[in-house]
Amino acid sequence: MRTASADLHAVRTITVDGSDVYLRVTASPVDLRIRWFRDGDHRVAGSPVLFPAGDRSRRLLGTNFRAGTTFCLDVVGEARQDWRGVVDWNV
Numbered sequence: 645m646r647t648a649s650a651d652l653h654a655v656r657t658i659t660v661d662g663s664d665v666y667l668r669v670t671a672s673p674v675d676l677r678i679r680w681f682r683d684g685d686h687r688v689a690g691s692p693v694l695f696p697a698g699d700r701s702r703r704l705l706g707t708n709f710r711a712g713t714t715f716c717l718d719v720v721g722e723a724r725q726d727w728r729g730v731v732d733w734n735v
Contacts, residue, residue, distance in 0.1 A: 649730045655683045656733055658713040665709065665733045668702040668718065669695040672727035676719055680706045683714035684701075692720040695729075701731070 647672075665680055673695050681689035690706045696722070717731065 649728065652717050652727075652729055652731060655714050655716055657732065658709040658715070658734060659711055660734045661711045663709045663711075663734045664707045664734065665705045665715065665731070666702050667693075667695070667705055667729055667731050668700060669727060669729040671687060672697050672731075676727060677721055678705065679718050679720055680715045681718050683716055686718070690717070 646732045667678060669676060669678075672695065675694065677692035677694055679690045693703050693705055695703065705717075706715075716731075719727075
């Protein structure tokens with residue numbers, strides 16, 4: 645499992661076929677709707693997942709990614725305040 649908490653907008657690479665992507669928001673002043681998208685192509689993206697402010701539950705963003713897939717995270721909507729979290733992938 646790969647885990648990252650710094651630079652949540654960075655490009656990440658799936659290395660294990662069939663991998664899932666999870667996110668746990670550790671700090672946000674507002675509710676967030678977050679999705680994954682293919683690096684360089686916002687047309688290929690997951691459905692937004694709601695992360696209520698103060699809720700630190702780990703939530704599934706996407707499943708069954710192929711090895712070699714590159715992805716980023718995107719905040720959907722107007723809530724662009726500073727937030728922190730932990731991304732797990734290749735799980």
